[in-house]
Amino acid sequence: MLRCHLLGHRFRFLHEGETMRWRCARGCGAEGSKRYPTARDAERYARAFDREDEADLGRRAPLGLLPLRLWRAWRRRRDGADGGPRAVTRSR
Known part of the structure; x- marks a missing residue:
């Protein structure tokens, strides 16, 4: 998708049990996942990454x-x- 090439991906992060997943909100198909030792770790990382720094x-x-x-x-x-x-x- 052209917007992702020009502006970069806009990843959204979520967690499902011990797995953190991410997907581009612009719908270009970029996605991935990572497994953590505990569901609490996956939730913590997903929450930390799923924020938008609008001041920046x-x-x-x-x-x-x-x-x-x-x-x-x-x-x-x-x-x-x-x-x-x-x-x-x-x-x-």
Whole structure:
């Protein structure tokens, strides 16, 4: 699904006995599960992961950070962090 590729998955977590399950709320089909030693552990992890940090949303937005990511990639490439010879530049 295009929205998941652009914005990331929106996982919802639930527990069924000793198993924690997750599924993308956007309906793209991404899902998984993990088994814990006790049902209490599965419930605790599902509750901890199934929350939305709305106060943090702008800082985590993939599209909002695109200019910063491009600038860092350009800077890494310019400074030789991509495995090539390292260019030494100093600015004052």
